[in-house]
Amino acid sequence: MILLIMITTRGLSKQFGELKAVDQLELDIESGEIFGFLGPNGAGKTTTVRMLTCLIEPTAGEAIVSGYQVGRDDQEIRRNVGLLTETPGHYDRLSAWQNLTIYARLYEVEQVDRQVDKYLHMLDLWERKDDPAGTFSKGMRQKLAIARALLHEPEVLFLDEPTAGLDPQAARLIRDFIAELKGEGRTIFLCTHNLDEADRLCDRVAVFKQSLRVLDTPANLRRQIYGRRVTIQLVKPLKDYGRLFSSIANLREIEVAENNLSYTTDEPEQVNPLVIRRLVEAGAAVQFVVEQEHSLEEVYLRLIDGEAGREIQS
């Protein structure tokens, strides 16, 4: 059976005593999607992952992962998902090969040796396969943990901060590997603080803090939060522009700073030619026209700090 939606949650909630860790989470994550789950420390991301991997029970709501219901088909879910935990521990006295073999057997992998060898090669750990995991660098330990999560070829992979604390080279290697996994058609639920990483890898991102603030593609989020901001660089500073653009609809937040003119519009494709024509008619000479890109980090901070998320939700 081919599933189109790999993860569904409806009103998924988790409360620890008085503390609401996750409140009424609604998600639909498509098959083959890399889904970024963003939020500050203590937002409830790890709790959500633990609920979806059947490590803890929800206090309310329901979740379906890989076609199986959380709380009812827990063993099936465990067989069909892979988990990279936030702080992946290994059996430090045992070799990389022994570590993976243990997990391959626990995940009921049919050809244990073949799978272990495959992922040791794939993650560039083959040369160190007989060394104790305790002698590995942080990057190698992370790669070993990713290999462990993939041994049983899960359809859904939960990655909790996969590049946290890694040097840029190791982080890039892991990111490239995640991109490769998407190519294999796996659904990836990626918790990360690295917004640049989320921007580059994720098809959609959700900003989450106890409850869902927003969920969309990174590009759409930028548009929703900031609109599309255009900057036009002129040869000389612009004077008396007050009435110049008054008749152009859908133009707002106009700012002039020396010879730069900036404005926000929802339809730059239509608005930009009109603005340029007015400028030229007014005797200005245009050097460059640039659409400003807001980083996902700016979007995220505005959502977490401000009211933007609630406005979009409402």
Place this chain on the structure above:
Amino acid sequence: MDKVKTIIDKEWAEVFKNRLVLSITAFLPLFMAVLPVFMLWLYERFPEDMNSFNTGGDQFLEIFSETCAGLSEMECLEVYTLSLFMFMFMILPVAIPVTIAAYSVVGEKTTHSLEPLLATPITTLQLLSGKAIAAMAPAILATWISYIIFLIGARLMVDDVVFAQLMDPMWLLAIFIVGPLLALLAVCFSLMVSARVSDPRVAEQLSALIIMPLILLVIGQSIGLILINTQIILIMGIVVAVLDVILVMITVQLFERETILTRWK
């Protein structure tokens, strides 16, 4: 069963790479096998010194009168000494696995290997069975081997009458049945403690409490308060077997994955 075996293999691979644990597992039973044989040798080598020691305190002879019927004073002393050590062979399978079992859950918590392990399709019963067997089996095996070494040594040192006392079915029952039952009790208790504390040292210290009642029994016998006989061993075996069943169920019930992962940080 495959998963239980995987956990056992994993635990052994880890534990036996730890030289300290390995030496405790091997040294203690070996010491317990050699020490009584050495004492018998001393008795044989310096019989007069032993007799003077013996006559100095004959309180134990009263309580031992039934056992010692028809034996010389020296033979009675040998039987008394050996029976104390026989009891040690019951304590060994309790003392050795406690360290391994006490560390097994809390150790995985502190090294962060528990969460990925619990995310695999392994049941709580499979996980705990694997950990319990991995802790118990080496201790029981080491005890039995050391007991056989002890018997061989004793055979060479004592006469037939004394040796016959060592082969009393009571001691065979104690060492081959009650000992393993006690080991299971100790391991379940240690696993329960290990799952509920956050510091391996606390787990080891709390788990060690399980040995206390047995130590008290040994002290009781050594100062002549009680005499361990077949009846006591039988009652002990039945009580421990019942406690084992109850404790296994409680240990599985109390092993809540959620609580272990979220509350006991």
